[in-house]
Amino acid sequence: MSDWDCPSSSSSSSLSTPLHPPPPFKLLLLRISSVSPIQGYDAWCGVAHGCTRKLGMKICGFLQKNNNLEERSRIVSSLKERTAKTLLSCDNIGGDVRFRRTETDFSNLFARDLLPAKNGEEPTMQFLLEVVEILTNYIRKTFDRSTKVLDFHHPHQLLEGMEGFNLELSDQPESLEQILVDCRDSLKYGVRTGHPRFxxxxxxxxxxxxLAGEWLTSTANTNMFTYEIAPVFVLMEQLTLKKMREIIGWPDGEGDGIFSPGGAISNMYSVMIARYKFFPEVKTKGMAAAPRLILFTSDTFTLSFIINIATDGRLFSQSHYSIKKASAALGFGTENLILLNTDERGRVIPADLEAKVIEAKQKGYVPIYVNATAGTTVYGAFDPINEIADICEKYGMWLHVDGAWGGGLLMSRKHRHKLNGVERANSVTWNPHKMMGVPLQCSAILVRERGILQGCNSMCAGYLFQPDKQYDVTYDTGDKAIQCGRHVDIFKFWLMWKAKGTVGFEQHIDKCLDLSAYLYNKIKHREGFEMVFNGEPQHTNVCFWYIPPSLRGMPDGEERRKRLHKVAPKIKAMMMESGTTMVGYQPQGDKVNFFRMVISNAAATRSDIDFLIEEIERLGHDL
Amino acid sequence: MSDWDCPSSSSSSSLSTPLHPPPPFKLLLLRISSVSPIQGYDAWCGVAHGCTRKLGMKICGFLQKNNNLEERSRIVSSLKERTAKTLLSCDNIGGDVRFRRTETDFSNLFARDLLPAKNGEEPTMQFLLEVVEILTNYIRKTFDRSTKVLDFHHPHQLLEGMEGFNLELSDQPESLEQILVDCRDSLKYGVRTGHPRFxxxxxxxxxxxxLAGEWLTSTANTNMFTYEIAPVFVLMEQLTLKKMREIIGWPDGEGDGIFSPGGAISNMYSVMIARYKFFPEVKTKGMAAAPRLILFTSDTFTLSFIINIATDGRLFSQSHYSIKKASAALGFGTENLILLNTDERGRVIPADLEAKVIEAKQKGYVPIYVNATAGTTVYGAFDPINEIADICEKYGMWLHVDGAWGGGLLMSRKHRHKLNGVERANSVTWNPHKMMGVPLQCSAILVRERGILQGCNSMCAGYLFQPDKQYDVTYDTGDKAIQCGRHVDIFKFWLMWKAKGTVGFEQHIDKCLDLSAYLYNKIKHREGFEMVFNGEPQHTNVCFWYIPPSLRGMPDGEERRKRLHKVAPKIKAMMMESGTTMVGYQPQGDKVNFFRMVISNAAATRSDIDFLIEEIERLGHDL
Incomplete structure (x- = not known):
């Protein structure tokens, strides 16, 4: 055949003209092994480079000197053979095989054809690369502002099946082609949480x-309970927790801690260990062994308050509802969680804490635990930790700082003063998956006293934590946890820390706070906007009402409140239908529904803030 | 330049001979856009195919007819231009841009150069593809039996830094090249849990x-608490839980449930909702509002028993320690968890349950909860659910079935009878991440009574669960959970179910149980092996001692027990040092350390079982 023949005329070529219609997901890339000898010279040069660099360069150089066609043809043929071997040997000597995407018909392939199936390696690689293409395209578009944040559909619409996207499970397997379609559809109908306007x-x-860290984590597919099966991750967790404790300010980063499945569980840990500290017998004898124990946190609201929204003006809600969930779950009872009054910015009033501690003691109850929130969910308020710590020391109570949202500010020299006193806490919740931009989930509970976490939770399961292992079993962390198996949440965070450095996190946090200051300054005097509280927010939370022109002249009163209460939900609904941006809203105590803007997204810029404001105005103008 | 010039002489080519030494991770693949016109003819043919198939085929056919060199050169030049446009238009019309790996120098790139950075798209794609190459190579090798299961190092060795693998975090960022090295090293020093001999x-x-499902999940990076931000995943969870309830046998799959971070938390949920069912006032008033509540589960052991191993022969341990953890955490106290006697196979003796219920009632305590284990951790025993259910009904107790490990057998028509009576349970824990091979983590708590999970846990956080949203808010699942944010554990499971069908899970489970029967039959009469209990195991757990020749003649007694106790740990240590395979061991009650073999790995074959046995013999022969 001529050197110029299209390889489609060669039977071995993946570039052959397909006789059957190409299925979706059939892909073509130059399949190097099927390139004709001479035409493929450069391709081989590339392969030679890629596989064994020094050898590759030599071959390439050699080829350049030999311009005789016949000679070239011979060399390339021989090179082709050698490279095939080299690729194999690359693999054996610890180098990596380059991956290549080839034309693959997934319509006749099933999960059973993938590894560990015989000859499953090639379909496995092609399938994974196909998935990666779907994901990289998704990522690309997520960062593109011309892409919608979401393509909203109601539950019944998705359940009925959107354009063939069938959520129902069946007895028989579907082809990998369908699985790839399912992957695309799952992303298509989801929400782009990484979008600059989310x-x-x-x-x-x-x-x-x-993200790369998460992909690796799922590929490693292991469990945090023992050093034995997660040696690297267990050590990373230990070092990272120590670093976090250093940043909190505990001497030499001493103490303990663990990554847990979210801030609510981290907060639950804090209540458990506080109880164990003061009443260790509860572990064996139950709550009956302790007197009536009292917990404190800033005020929390429930839906019933919303219903009474117009009549009950004294109710507020600041701290996270997980403290309440913990008090219910752990057997304290929500009535024994006493809610503290807060100032207009949502910060605990220390005098109120002390008064309520005294009151509880007078009733014969035993106050043991105070949660100070560093960055409340709605207002982004920071409770005055030092003043609360004084009271905790005075009355012998455990001080927990819920820094799930605000803990990230400890990384910023400019903003960490908002957590002044945090080093006096007995325990701290800190979620890197919030302000620090770590993918979900990544939450740490940090404890100042070493050993207490173990004491509180250990049940010494011999089948997991054998004392006669050949390594130092103090590295087995599982028995500290209330979980048994524990997802590897550390790697992505560790990798990000390596990649950004402490300074990178600091820059991210400072930038987000700058953006929220920009937003605040932009709307504080803007027509049609009203701030929920006065003064610059402490965190990136900016809480505001949008007042449509129809309400602007209206005197404050029941009618206006009722109508204003409906504005944010209506704008939000239109926002979701149009898919252009997404921002949260909620009522709070006596305040009717308002927008809560938060910024933790590294992709957001001033133009996105501008867009949000204009979008609210556009959608809300005629309400 | 001659058509035959190596493109390295062309300044625009990525195949140019590198003037600087190629850094690690520098990659070469044919960069189509830089191929010289004529030589690139076939490459262009491929591109034409890949992007717009019909057009591509036409062009390719046309090119084949035109063998004149000059003409070809002209066509290819024009094609190159057109295809560049086509690639763009592919993107715009909803198709996807093919990804291409190009030569990228990661040593000068940092996290800050990736998206959302300006011009960050190309480095982002190249970085992710590089990571994917690391991962696909890892996967390839994981399934290759010539690869070690692990490359064991002690904690202090890894902490000191292995060949430049430095776990310490620093203030300044590292280059992406170093990040990629860190990724490789993290996998290198980890454990290949997917290896056929793990x-x-x-x-x-x-x-x-x-795995593909997990990659997608982390790319979607969202949270399960509301339909608003996880519409597809929330519905998938709902449908999958319904399917699981149908398989359990609850009428029409009615009931409730949630995916939780592991079996221990799922079991904790079951205790919480049982308490809520009988004493809902505990939620608000705490455990003080209830009488002394009693929980039952099969016997559990603690390390102290191991220390007394030679003297105390009556202690066994069957059920999972999470029930004990829950009793401590939730304020019952571990003393109020009563352990039930089991038969020699580790199954609860129902008469013992009834006797202990009566005893507790006579003392004035209130028995409320029984955990029946379907597949104990060590023996793989299935408690007789129907007989336990009879007693629960008689005495008005909540029946929970902990099927974390054994629940998967419900998918097998051949083996599901081992869970007969499960449909009578009030709640069931079922971990698809165990027997069904779903990547970690994936655990469900399923509840027969609708609404009770919500009643038990809801705190109605208005900022999350606004009742005035534009969609049906009953789909918001967050308030059922003790967590706030909740990781998306459903997608990988849903995707696997789609890809395998119910029958695929059944085949997997049947195959694993066949393999364990093979192992059991192989060693039950083999010299040097002794079974921990007689008869074929109910699950894939095969428990046995290896008796080295030095112990074979020795009469049973203290000395032999002491020496035998050390055999499994020694073999395990050597196994880990050599990295050839990994199997667990533990003592149990009066039984000294024995191996517990379990099979849930789809990659395992009879040859791997043979290998394990021979490896134990090889390593243990001279002990």
Missing amino acids: FNQLSTGLDIVG | FNQLSTGLDIVG
């Missing part, structure tokens, strides 16, 4: 290094 | 579709 949650953004 | 845990194997 502001709906405390956790936003898509950190690429963190 | 039998150490109940969760083993690496399911490719499940």
